[in-house]
Amino acid sequence: MSQTSPVGRPLRPRGKLLQEDARRHHRSLLLQQLFREGPASRADLARTTGLTRVTVSDLVGELVADGLVRELGAPAESRVGKPPTLVGLDADSTHVIGLDLSATDRMTGAVVNLAGIVQARHELPLDGATGAAAVALVHRLATELIAMTDRPVLGVGVGSPGVVDAAGTVIDAPNLSWTDTPLAASLADALGLPVFVANDANTAVLGEHTFGASGDGGLMVLRVGIGVGAGLVLEGSLLHGHLGAAGEIGHVVVDPDGERCACGRTGCLETILAVPHLRRRLAGRAAAEVLTTVGKQLGAALAPVVGTLNLHELVLSGPQELLDGPLREAADRTIRERTMPVSSAGLVVRTSTLGEDVVLVGAAVLVLSGQLGVS
Ligand SMILES: [Zn+2]
Numbered sequence: 001m002s003q004t005s006p007v008g009r010p011l012r013p014r015g016k017l018l019q020e021d022a023r024r025h026h027r028s029l030l031l032q033q034l035f036r037e038g039p040a041s042r043a044d045l046a047r048t049t050g051l052t053r054v055t056v057s058d059l060v061g062e063l064v065a066d067g068l069v070r071e072l073g074a075p076a077e078s079r080v081g082k083p084p085t086l087v088g089l090d091a092d093s094t095h096v097i098g099l100d101l102s103a104t105d106r107m108t109g110a111v112v113n114l115a116g117i118v119q120a121r122h123e124l125p126l127d128g129a130t131g132a133a134a135v136a137l138v139h140r141l142a143t144e145l146i147a148m149t150d151r152p153v154l155g156v157g158v159g160s161p162g163v164v165d166a167a168g169t170v171i172d173a174p175n176l177s178w179t180d181t182p183l184a185a186s187l188a189d190a191l192g193l194p195v196f197v198a199n200d201a202n203t204a205v206l207g208e209h210t211f212g213a214s215g216d217g218g219l220m221v222l223r224v225g226i227g228v229g230a231g232l233v234l235e236g237s238l239l240h241g242h243l244g245a246a247g248e249i250g251h252v253v254v255d256p257d258g259e260r261c262a263c264g265r266t267g268c269l270e271t272i273l274a275v276p277h278l279r280r281r282l283a284g285r286a287a288a289e290v291l292t293t294v295g296k297q298l299g300a301a302l303a304p305v306v307g308t309l310n311l312h313e314l315v316l317s318g319p320q321e322l323l324d325g326p327l328r329e330a331a332d333r334t335i336r337e338r339t340m341p342v343s344s345a346g347l348v349v350r351t352s353t354l355g356e357d358v359v360l361v362g363a364a365v366l367v368l369s370g371q372l373g374v375s
């Protein structure tokens with residue numbers, strides 16, 4: 001009876017949908033395994049993913065046909081019996097466009113392959129563009145980058161300053177005068193490609209987590225630039241927070257008698273640590289002394305976070321010459337002085353192995369994760 005009913009969703013397509021979901025999930029499992037662990041035989045893939053060998057063979061065939069996975073032949077060492085054929089991700093089968101909008105004077109972008117390696121770079125000067133003009137600049141940068149690769153483009157990832165919602169709408173980015181700006185939707189419309197937009201610190205932590213030298217424990221990347229913000233990956237997942245503003249430690253007051261901050265409060269972490277403030281403090285003064293003082297203040301602000309979350313890695317991302325030295329050492333020391341050994345004994349405080357590419361590479365991870373289910 002329900003089959004002839006004109007209303008409601010018939011049962012069969014519903015079952016088919018569930019099957020499609022399962023298939024997508026299984027496909028992601030295989031890609032994730034190849035992405036994380038490198039080439040494997042079909043039998044290995046079945047063992048590590050728990051899928052049947054029939055399902056694995058079927059899906060690998062599909063991935064090979066799509067060009068994402070390649071037959072690599074047998075491993076070099078000869079074994080008794082017929083050696084298994086290895087399959088692996090074809091890193092250059094398709095490319096991803098990553099954009100970093102966090103600089104104050106330019107927008108940068110790159111063509112990135114599936115292994116997170118930058119293939120080509122491009123940038124456009126901002127020239128004070130804000131609002132719609134800044135959006136137009138993002139469109140132009142993405143279009144010009146797409147023209148720089150001869151491979152199919154899987155999608156576009158964007159690390160933007162400000163608070164960004166799950167749909168890729170920039171809720172508030174004061175430097176670019178963006179308020180409720182649907183950046184992902186407008187780019188997707190214009191380019192006809194999937195587009196993912198996230199806050200630049202969240203983008204950076206995904207880059208470090210996936211392609212940096214990160215371990216499997218809790219990771220916090222503190223971005224120090226024109227502003228200060230953090231991204232956190234805990235238990236393998238990006239932390240969003242209740243309203244998507246997790247990691248906004250830059251506007252926590254650390255010195256109530258300090259300088260007025262752009263946000264209206266006084267003595268935010270940003271007023272001592274953001275690059276313009278830091279450079280001003282350094283002018284004409286003993287660098288090591290200034291950097292040590294700022295490092296202590298940073299450590300004091302981060303100790304409660306480390307104590308609460310029992311982080312494994314704290315990564316400082318920004319100008320290496322400012323961050324990697326007395327500032328990092330003082331922050332590291334202060335965190336340990338102010339937390340129990342069990343909280344900080346395993347903590348590593350370091351700078352990013354990806355350097356200034358961390359947001360670009362992270363923007364590519366947004367696409368890999370959104371389109372292939374890998375990260
Ligand atoms: Zn502030």
